[in-house]
Amino acid sequence: MGMLYGVEYRYVDILWLDNFVMNFSILWITFRISKVKGSLWRLWISAGIGALYAIIFFIPGFEVLHSFFLKIALSLIMLLVAFKFNTFKDFFKAFTFFYATTFVFGGVALGLHFFTQDYIAIEKGVFVIKDYPVNKLIVTGVLVIILMHAMWRFIRLHLSKDELLYKVKIYFDGKEVMVDALLDTGNMLLDPISKHPVMVVEFSRVKELLPQEIREIFTRSLEGDFHTVVQVISKSGWIERFRIIPYTTVGNPSGLLMGFKPDEVLVLKNGKWYTVGNVVVGIYNDKLSRNEHYQALVHPEIVA
Incomplete structure (x- = not known):
């Protein structure tokens, strides 16, 4: 990302890759914890769809994509592509874990930003990461897996x-x-x-x-x-x-x-x-x- 004559610009490939890695990480954690049927190739495709949305999101004239309902629709499409649902219970479990993981992922990423002072920001609901800090994404993913496993075990232990x-x-x-x-x-x-x-x-x-x-x-x-x-x-x-x-x-x-x-x-x-x-x-x-x-x-x- 940079500035040219006061106009902000972004490298499309970096923007797509940043969001692809983030989407895939969230989907993979959802897959591992929810135990809903899926496959790696389905996760790759789903993550790619989400990353493509992030690019179109910033194109002038596509403000309709900023709609809350379209964001929900996109997440549903990503889940349907990534997983194979046999029952509504499976879908609800994946949907819940997907959003829980997303919120935890965002919180951990912003926490790392606070401690490391790297450029990690959210613009219009999309992560924008400067210089693609892969090491930070790996640390974030590991922390999210630990937190999600702990949360899920707590929930299961307190269910009827x-x-x-x-x-x-x-x-x-x-x-x-x-x-x-x-x-x-x-x-x-x-x-x-x-x-x-x-x-x-x-x-x-x-x-x-x-x-x-x-x-x-x-x-x-x-x-x-x-x-x-x-x-x-x-x-x-x-x-x-x-x-x-x-x-x-x-x-x-x-x-x-x-x-x-x-x-x-x-x-x-x-x-x-x-x-x-x-x-x-x-x-x-x-x-x-x-x-x-x-x-x-x-x-x-x-x-x-």
Whole structure:
């Protein structure tokens, strides 16, 4: 951006690139946090559309683009291009995160401007950045991701538990059980070998699926005895299906959870059953809920 005989001018390519990077960053953060289906090429196209709008925005004679309703319409077009919505709930979630990320991004960018004294300004609702400080955009993006993750976790932790409950069907060796599972936002448990997410289920709900020799481990409360578990699994005909999963909790820094790889797992979302691949079922020999409101804890990746 510069001045010529008192007239301000802007380099179109820099203006487009600035806004393209900003739009893509916001869309990518929305994609990562909302878990709504999308793809990188759709995000690229959507960001390009938004950046093109920023250029036309400054062309004399296009003042109609300054309208609040046209700005909302543009954001809707960008979301429809960037994401694939199966339900209105998905659209509403992406829309909410898109604007939340935009406002947080703007706040962080202006905060960096205040501390670094770089030229970062907003003119008519469009970011104008002098000399394209890529390092500042990277720092801004990282801070926004951290803030948005913290905000989303806070929101989820304070939602009604009824909104976090899912019906889950587990199939193993021709048998089936159905459990009520609570979305546990703090459950980051992964199978150490396959790195697949682990869904923790009460033994009482899956015991009918298990071979007799595995079932006896839990009825005799030997699931914490590493040597016994390894010995029984090694002699079982299901050795390739069972796992030993280490975990850490307060008061138990070296716990072990026995688990198995089911034939199939289905999750009921928005009235439809969805098949979930690459899941390990961890067996918990106790109650997960005092009032038996749920019998399983589901990993966030499973219902994403």
